[in-house]
Amino acid sequence: MATSRSSTELLEQIEKLSGQTVSDCYQCGCCTSGCPIGEAMDPPPSKAVRLLQLGEAPELLDSDGIWMCASCLVCGTRCPRAVDYARIAEACRVLVLRSKQSRVDPDTVTGPELEEIPQQAFIAAFRKSSV
Amino acid sequence: MADYEPKIVGFLCNWCTYAGADLAGTSRMQYPPNMRPIRVMCSGAVDSVYILRALLEGADGVFMGGCHPGDCHYVSGNYKARRRMVLFNSVMQSLGLESDRVWLRWISAAEGRKFADTITEMTEHLQKKGPSPFKEKWEV
Amino acid sequence: MTKYTYYPGCTLYTKARNLDICARKAAEKVGFELVEMPSWNCCGAIYNAASDDLAAQVGPVRNLAKASQLGDKLVTLCAACHNVLKRVQNRLDQPGNEVESERLKTFVDEKYERPVKVLHYLEVLKQEIGWDNIKEKVTKPLGGLKVASYYGCLIVRPKEVLEFDDPENPQVMDDLMRVLGAAPTRFDFKAECCGGYLVVNRRDVAKSASKKILDNAKAWGAEAIVTTCPLCQYNLDKLRAVTDGSIPVFYFTQLLGLAVGLAQDELGLEHNAGDPVGFLKSKGLL
Amino acid sequence: MPNDECRLTGTQPPADAQSTIDNRQSKIPRVGVFVCHCGINIAGVVKIPELLERVGTMSGVVVTKDYKYCCSDPGQQMIRDSIKSDKLDRVIVACCSPTLHETTFRNACGEAGLNPYLCEIANIREQCAWVTADKDEATTKACGIVRTTLTKVVHDQPLEALTVPINKRALVVGAGIAGIQAALDIANAGYEVVLVEKEPSIGGHMAQLSETFPTLDCSQCILTPRTVETGRHPKIRLMTYSEIDSVSGYVGNFKVKVRQKARYVDFKTCTGCGACLEKCPGRTESWFERGLVRGKAIYRLLPQAVPNRPVIDAKACIYLTKGKCGVCAKVCPTGAIRYDDTDKFVEEEVGAIVLATGYELFDATKLGSYGVGRVPDVIDGLAFERLLSASGPTSGDVKRPSDGKVPKKIVFVQCAGSRDSTTGMPYCSKICCMYTAKQAILYRHRVHDGQATICYIDVRTPGKGFEEFYKRATDDGIQYLRGKVSKIFREGDKVMVWASDTLAGRKVELEADMVVLATAVVANPDGVALARKLKTQIDAHGFMTEAHPKLRPVETLTAGFFLAGCGQGPKDIPETVAQASAAAAKVLAMFGNTRLTHSPTTAEVDEEICVGCGYCERTCAYDAVKVDPARKKAAVNAALCEGCGACAVACPSGAMTHKNFTKKAIFEMADQF
Amino acid sequence: MKGTLKVDAKDPEGTIRGLFARWLKEDRLSAILTPAYSASGTATMALVSNPEKLAAAAPLMPAMGVNSASIVAEIARESSPNAKVGLFLRSCELRAVVELMKLKQVMPDSLVLIGVDCPGTYKAAGFRNVRGKDADFDNKHVREQLGFAGNVDFRMGCQMCEYPKPLVYDLNVGFIGLDPDKELWVEAATDKGKALLEGVEVNESEEPAGRKAALADLSAKRKAGTARRIEELDKAMLGPEKLAQYFSDCLNCHNCMNVCPVCYCRECFFDSDTFQRDISEHVRVSLRKGVTRMPSETLLFHLTRMNHMMTSCVQCGICEDSCPVTIGLATLFKKVSQNAQQAFEYVSGRSLEEPLPLTTFRETEFLKVGEE
8 A cells, every 4th residue: 555655744643642553553443342423433443543554644634533533532441452542533633623624613503402502512522623 | 092992791691692692693693793702691690790890900891681571591580680780880870980881681582683783782882982981090 | 627629610600500509518518618719710621632732731730720729639520620630630740741741830820839639529529528427417318219320431531540430330429329328220331422522513423322321221220310420411311302211310419419408499400301300209309 | 903812922921820720729721722613604704723823822721723513523533632632621612602512512521531511612603703794803702702711611610410319200280181181191101190189170171161172072071081080090199179388399309288178078988979969058159160050068060070079168168157057967878078177288299290270261350341240141251161061050051141041142252351451461362263163153053043243353263173163153154243342231131242343344233142252361370379389480471481482382491390281371172282291291201310410500608608698598599598597507409509690699708609600710701801 | 665764863874774784683684785984994895794893884975986786796696595685786786787687697586676866976996085084974965965966076977877766676765855864765666675664664655746856857967968978079089080089098908898797798708719810810911901000909899899788788987987098988888878778769777677689679670770
């Protein structure tokens, strides 16, 4: 698999920001198995790490999956190789956000329920997914 | 200092580091010839007086090689060597003497590469440091 | 009466008043006092795990510095605040982290005087007060109410930083419920995620994650759920319409308050969804 | 440029004063140095004539010779001749590593009448010629190596190899299939064996198994003949319900103290009729049945128990705990019950010890998300073996523990604690892939419409017939799902499994009636404790360490201790049996000698100097040094001493000496550069 | 059991002698080792068995000629079940006794360790002149406690001592932080110690706060002083050049070793034939460097000795007192041994249970050593 230069750099940045080493992962899939929102996450954690292992960091940064992780840390807690995917996802989001691209535009979030959602959820959501 | 060649006395434990040095040889790995190997049965059998003797008599460095912790052929000799080394370093540092002329390294029988690299690294390190101040300064 | 510096956080002043009010009043009943920290600021709501993102930690650092001037312990109640403050505190005082720690401290004017132990209210109950002492204060035992204790993710993980309880099968809240006279049920989803803040833009995801939690609690025979996180409470309680059949979700402080004799109007039940009053009456607890 | 030893020739003192040797020796040494070309291996780099010339000037050297291959017959003959004609009393052979030809040349010296320990090797091949390209540098280094060796050889003393008699009895610890096999092999060769087993019956884990992979032989059927043979073998002294209390002595001559646990049943009087077993009201956890059924306080491990005698579990016995009951004593027709029984100690003397302490399964309750202990229908592999076994609690019918229903869907979870460096063990347990496939196949034999799903990370089948067996499993419709299970929980009467299909890249939720965990194999904790007590090496996970991973796989670094079975690492039955026979062969090889030779380069004490401070005693890893408290003198038991030299270094006064590695010798070697 | 003991006639030393007399008379001790004055007034040690002969005993004498652990090693090398000897010794002496017990050079069974507070001592040599004709000098000395910490006439070892109160004892007699004209502090830590206090009128109490504070204060001041001295030492000694200079006067007399209480070998390694070189060796070595200093092994001796006994050094400084060329050994060994012992979390003489650092190890310690 050809690895472009920028993708190598991206991987380096992701590893640095997350403090994780993607080659530690042996693709057992435990993170995906245990992810409480694994069905909705695309790619699911193990596949996301696989993309990084294969040098496909740009594809991962473009994906939905990284925005779905709610940082519940179940994957990292149970990972037999002590890889914390939540931190990898965080690093990916940070890289996107730092290029000034918001995932969620606060103005577009609407709905009658918004009145009753605890504000911590808004702060968290916008901190995680908006510039 | 161009013609300065560091002299290193090496104490190699019979079971791991000596065998590792043999493996470096069998694999034809080249390393500088500055180290004179002395085969001892165990790193736990290297007395600090040997190291001091070598240093005071003009060696520029002393190398000690033993089995990795947990792998000692004699159960725990390398753990004892490690404690001796802690004491030795503490005494040297308390006196303001360089303890980086004395290297203790764990090198197994399978680590020929590591042996060759370590001796190369140590020789280069001592080359950079220059001759041991001990040999001249402690004479008349 | 021992006084503790208390950090309520924003949600406890608004949407989760029912978590906070009972906590303060119940504390006095069981023998300690929560003294609210003056001029606290937002904790940030979520911990930023990127290794270089120091700016995100400034808010919590300021809170911790202020708290350090008041004492060596800081009590939290909201699971999110607890998670953030505890993790930032860890970052400040972890050996080997001195350089970063010093940098962080330079961001705020307040002097960080000493390491502050960030304690969750439940930890205060267990470690500082003790179950036996609480048991003595129970005037209205909960009559064997079958409750499933739901901890969520934020107070148990990461385990080595939070040092709260077993992250797979935590027990603290179960123990408390037992002391209060309830019958905690087994429950396999004690520490699974409810979907958290995804409810803001991915309501569907939060709904399905919450449904699994509620389903499992009901499968184990739970009549009610207790929790300590406003967001968990919201996702489980307000979103429960999605589940077939209702099961009330209380804050543990509400049941604590009830058991130690707070009056009905002190429990903040009006902030819960459904008919919690009717439920408690049907169980003979009101 | 040649070193200073050559410059010294100009100031050579008169012969009677010239000596670098120990002053205690009156004789001036006559050292012969023989330089081997090793074809071009040495001679191609080291300048042999220059080396010979420089070495020839060194003090003490009386002759230098070189030869193309010193290790050849003519080469050895050259050395032998020179020893005689040049009246040599020391020999240095400058050649390859001593690990290759030290023995060769020492023997050659011995044949010429020179004490072999006065011959030393200067390693100028592996540590000089082969690692140094520059010829001058190599020559100088070779010269230095010879000089260092010369310094040693002149300090060497003639030594006699020690010999000790061998007590030709063996102790085998653990009577699983490994211990049984080793004991039978040794006993069948005509030597006595003491076989110690901590459980009341022999057989170990193999007795728990249903059928074995990949042949599906009935485990009981192939094991029972062996256990019966062991039980009545005239050369095997079987000590069940017993543990090793202590071992002292050394290879060939161990003294073993065995603690025979109180059985409360007189084995001589008991006929094994089993009347007591039926009436006993006391209940206990059954180790053998993996908690699937409650055992009785008086029990036999299994119906085919060897010896076929019950014992009483004192913790569960109502009479022994509360003083009431006594039913077993009342119904026993031969009056064999002894409530006043106590632990007894028996001493045995043996020459060799085989450690076959076996394995246990990882404590799966530590895998918090797998629900073990919370969800009754999550069991481990050994428990499932009991469910499959015809002699098990369900007579071989697969029924789940919670309600006795026949499970229609079983999920098998592999790597439950294996290959997991965070909550489990980092290694692969080696046998689980195969036994899981076997269990799934056997389940489908018992429950024809049953569905079996195996969640795995990688399927590992390196063994004869293994890959074929794996194919048999997939052919049988057993579903393999690649992905490690994260969570197991109960919902109603179903067991839910959160798995994933990494090949399809998605999360999967499985609904099952029962879940079987292939829990990691770990070293038996009792074996780990024993290894610690015996000071034999164990690895980070408690598995006993072999002397060499390739070439000495059944020996330990402690002479006289041998390894067999899973105590050394996870392995299947054929491998275990092979290793047990190998260990037995090693014991027999030892017993083939009348005496054992032991290297004489041991420690010795100069009593004149020793003040009995005990540094040496506390340093020795082999208990070979003891200080006599009354005399305040240390003494070395040469048979126990492995010759590491640590005690000599620990001794500050120099009272302790390591023979032929004396402080004076090494002290002066450190000065030769 | 602990508490205060009333002092009669403003004579604390006399009160202690009274205790000695009682123990000897009642056969609780067969003899007691105590500081004493010889007939000519020199400071020495005495083994007193006859209570009538106690007049010379000077339990509070502020002078030290040898570290008495050496004496104890002579008299208690073997256990002697019938004798019961009390050792009335100072902290550094008892710490050395403890090390020697671990080194099996002192048998504990027939000994009772009676510790006494020691605020510092003068050298025994010449002490006669310091004391003059003042028979009450010793009592005066303990009364005027203010100068303890800063007394520059004390032995250098004492000036750096941070353990004025012994660490291991059966019975401890103290006066620091009390008014010794009125009362002494006694504290029995073991049954042996309690047996000595039986029948003695002790006013039982907890250790007075004032005493604790005084001890801590003395200790702290000494530590600060030590730090200063080590700083000065470093200026004079650190590095190969200066170190050689520091030891350049050494005569190789080995006095420092001979008086050292924890240098317990019968024959020093340095007197063994390992160090005997013949003329050709000497010439060879000289040839290599062009010139060799003779005697040749002085630095090797000191460095090796440090490797041999720094973990057991009790920092009493008696080596310095005995050095004929006044090499500053006390401060040097204070620094080196303190560092060495800290590396192993060991304090020599602190406890009988702690194993000697070089006789033990943990698999998980010093993980960086050998791994760089």
